[in-house]
Amino acid sequence: MYVAVKGGEKAISNAHRLFNEKRRGRRDVAEISTDQIDEQLSFAVDRVMSEGSLYDRNLAALAIKQSRGDMIEAIFLIRACRTTLPRFGSSKPIETSNMRIERRISATYKDIPGGQILGPTFDYQHRLLDFSLEEISSPEPVDFTEETIDENIPRVLDLLNSEGLIEPASQEQGGPASPPDLTLEPMEFPASRALRLQSLARGDEGFLLSLGYSTQRGYARNHAFAGEIRIGSVAVELAPEELGFTIEIGEIEISECEMINQFTDSKSTPPQFTRGYELAFGQSERKVMSMALVDRALRAEELGEEKTAPAQDEEFVLSHCDNVKATGFVEHLKLPHYVDFQAELELVRKMRSHSPQIQEAAE
Amino acid sequence: MIDSARSTRYNFAYLNEQTKKMIRRALLKAVAIPGYQVPFASREMPMPYGWGTGGVQVTASILEPHDVLKVIDQGADDTTNAVSIRNFFKKTANIKTTEITQEATVIQTRHRIPEHVLSENQILVYQVPIPEPLRFLEPRETETRKMHALEEYGLMHVKLYEDIAHHGHIATTYAYPVSVEGRYVMDPSPTPKFDNPKMNNMAALQLFGAGREMRIYAIPPYSQVTSLDFEDYPFEIQQWQEACALCGSQNSYLDEVIMDDKGERMFCCSDTDYCWRQQDEPGVAAQ
Numbered sequence: 001m002y003v004a005v006k007g008g009e010k011a012i013s014n015a016h017r018l019f020n021e022k023r024r025g026r027r028d029v030a031e032i033s034t035d036q037i038d039e040q041l042s043f044a045v046d047r048v049m050s051e052g053s054l055y056d057r058n059l060a061a062l063a064i065k066q067s068r069g070d071m072i073e074a075i076f077l078i079r080a081c082r083t084t085l086p087r088f089g090s091s092k093p094i095e096t097s098n099m100r101i102e103r104r105i106s107a108t109y110k111d112i113p114g115g116q117i118l119g120p121t122f123d124y125q126h127r128l129l130d131f132s133l134e135e136i137s138s139p140e141p142v143d144f145t146e147e148t149i150d151e152n153i154p155r156v157l158d159l160l161n162s163e164g165l166i167e168p169a170s171q172e173q174g175g176p177a178s179p180p181d182l183t184l185e186p187m188e189f190p191a192s193r194a195l196r197l198q199s200l201a202r203g204d205e206g207f208l209l210s211l212g213y214s215t216q217r218g219y220a221r222n223h224a225f226a227g228e229i230r231i232g233s234v235a236v237e238l239a240p241e242e243l244g245f246t247i248e249i250g251e252i253e254i255s256e257c258e259m260i261n262q263f264t265d266s267k268s269t270p271p272q273f274t275r276g277y278e279l280a281f282g283q284s285e286r287k288v289m290s291m292a293l294v295d296r297a298l299r300a301e302e303l304g305e306e307k308t309a310p311a312q313d314e315e316f317v318l319s320h321c322d323n324v325k326a327t328g329f330v331e332h333l334k335l336p337h338y339v340d341f342q343a344e345l346e347l348v349r350k351m352r353s354h355s356p357q358i359q360e361a362a363e
Numbered sequence: 364m365i366d367s368a369r370s371t372r373y374n375f376a377y378l379n380e381q382t383k384k385m386i387r388r389a390l391l392k393a394v395a396i397p398g399y400q401v402p403f404a405s406r407e408m409p410m411p412y413g414w415g416t417g418g419v420q421v422t423a424s425i426l427e428p429h430d431v432l433k434v435i436d437q438g439a440d441d442t443t444n445a446v447s448i449r450n451f452f453k454k455t456a457n458i459k460t461t462e463i464t465q466e467a468t469v470i471q472t473r474h475r476i477p478e479h480v481l482s483e484n485q486i487l488v489y490q491v492p493i494p495e496p497l498r499f500l501e502p503r504e505t506e507t508r509k510m511h512a513l514e515e516y517g518l519m520h521v522k523l524y525e526d527i528a529h530h531g532h533i534a535t536t537y538a539y540p541v542s543v544e545g546r547y548v549m550d551p552s553p554t555p556k557f558d559n560p561k562m563n564n565m566a567a568l569q570l571f572g573a574g575r576e577m578r579i580y581a582i583p584p585y586s587q588v589t590s591l592d593f594e595d596y597p598f599e600i601q602q603w604q605e606a607c608a609l610c611g612s613q614n615s616y617l618d619e620v621i622m623d624d625k626g627e628r629m630f631c632c633s634d635t636d637y638c639w640r641q642q643d644e645p646g647v648a649a650q
Contacts, residue, residue: 008443083378186402186404189504315505328413332414336436336444337553339554
């Protein structure tokens with residue numbers, strides 16, 4: 001009987017209890033702590049902070065634990081929490097030139113002022129499973145303090161810019177004095193570059209990786225060079241109106257990527273390289289590189305290029321890069337649709353009753 | 364680190380007052396321009412996009428402590444998502460909820476309009492997945508906004524005409540486009556076209572929230588809402604040979620239920636509250 005499908009309330013609460021039980025898993029295995037996640041799964045924490053648009057390692061670690069490691073769910077939890085937080089001001093723009101650098105590389109010059117600093121990276125590791133990690137061990141701590149890194153390392157693209165070989169870092173023409181905030185204002189197209197970059201920073205790493213990759217394979221190819229990738233910590237400063245001066249409120253770890261792209265020349269400017277840029281929370285190298293490629297592709301119109309590929313299509317990219325939106329809408333197909341389905345069912349039956357093939361078969 | 368005490372203490376109906384104010388402004392604009400899609404800065408809600416975040420934000424912005432809330436999905440109060448949304452407001456707004464259509468002051472709905480006629484002191488809040496009626500004809504927002512501004516709805520009529528040319532009738536059964544007050548073409552959300560006539564001249568205020576798409580629109584009470592059609596192919600609603608197997612109603616929207624693996628079927632009201640009331644006192648709730 002139809003009534004059998006009723007009782008949604010109890011079913012929901014039971015399903016959630018079962019979920020919590022599954023999350024804890026076997027009781028003879030130690031429960032994971034949020035500190036462990038923060039310390040030992042730090043890339044996951046970085047990604048959740050980045051795409052969740054909230055710099056809080058503790059909350060991100062908690063979200064990862066709560067979501068049983070489902071990254072998009074964790075990002076969603078952070079976004080939903082972020083919604084409810086009050087805003088008490090806008091920070092001054094961070095100055096990445098003054099970054100306390102952990103990693104900094106350039107693919108365009110063999111040696112650069114300040115040097116190439118590899119830092120903690122997957123690069124050049126052989127991807128062989130390290131079975132020693134199966135055991136809990138306490139390796140000797142390693143001391144890295146002997147080498148000091150310069151405080152002010154010049155930016156590679158500034159060196160190019162001093163020769164006029166690359167376009168200057170853009171100042172939005174006639175843009176608003178304070179950057180737009182897509183979490184407070186609805187997105188409208190065409191979007192400013194600042195808004196695009198913001199949207200990409202919240203966008204799904206996988207989606208942007210594939211789009212960036214597509215530009216390398218000829219769908220809006222723009223000949224990218226990794227001009228500079230910097231990862232490290234920068235100070236966040238706030239100038240409260242009532243104080244009248246700037247105070248430092250903390251430090252955040254960020255990744256920044258500046259791409260050097262194919263040159264343009266027009267009647268008004270001599271040939272010069274162009275830029276793609278992005279920045280994200282934490283150590284999110286793959287993501288900033290992908291985003292910088294997409295950022296450059298999205299500048300097609302501004303640079304007078306023909307728009308032929310998905311990565312150049314602002315409405316397409318920005319409307320679909322948000323994984324919280326995407327997962328919600330894709331997964332909403334699980335919700336009951338029997339009313340609309342009934343409407344379609346009735347229509348198909350009606351159409352079939354007039355169909356000559358079916359009438360023939362009946363004769 | 365955020366104060367941990369905060370997690371247990373949310374504002375009335377979850378959203379903070381600044382957000383409610385922003386949404387109410389969008390609602391006022393929507394009511395002032397019936398059928399026009401007002402962009403609003405939709406917030407992330409604790410339920411997924413596509414699961415009613417637009418409707419939830421609208422409801423959260425209009426709820427007052429004395430309101431009585433009814434939530435339905437597919438016409439029923441006890442479908443899982445309706446239960447989840449109702450519990451959300453019970454928890455965050457601590458308001459009275461009901462399953463009885465006439466008792467509710469605010470009704471949030473997905474895919475149906477209640478069978479019982481709504482009154483002036485009720486507000487119907489629709490959850491909307493794709494607010495743009497022209498979306499599947501033109502995927503670009505920049506283009507469709509232009510088409511609305513210029514009242515350029517030829518494409519929609521061509522689509523309906525092509526249906527008739529191919530099938531001999533209009534092959535749209537739900538989310539059937541309407542024209543509001545003779546100006547904006549509007550998507551009624553994926554309600555079956557059976558419900559379209561109820562929107563016309565409705566005494567209750569109708570509010571539409573699309574969270575993921577960041578749009579709000581409205582139909583003020585007693586507005587003229589017409590389903591698009593042609594003089595020689597007038598708009599028609601679904602009809603059933605059967606009556607509801609539970610209450611015997613012959614003029615409600617019916618769900619088809621498969622009874623066994625031999626294809627045995629029965630039909631019953633999709634509006635569960637209406638169906639219960641009919642079973643108690645046949646004819647009482649009939650329109």
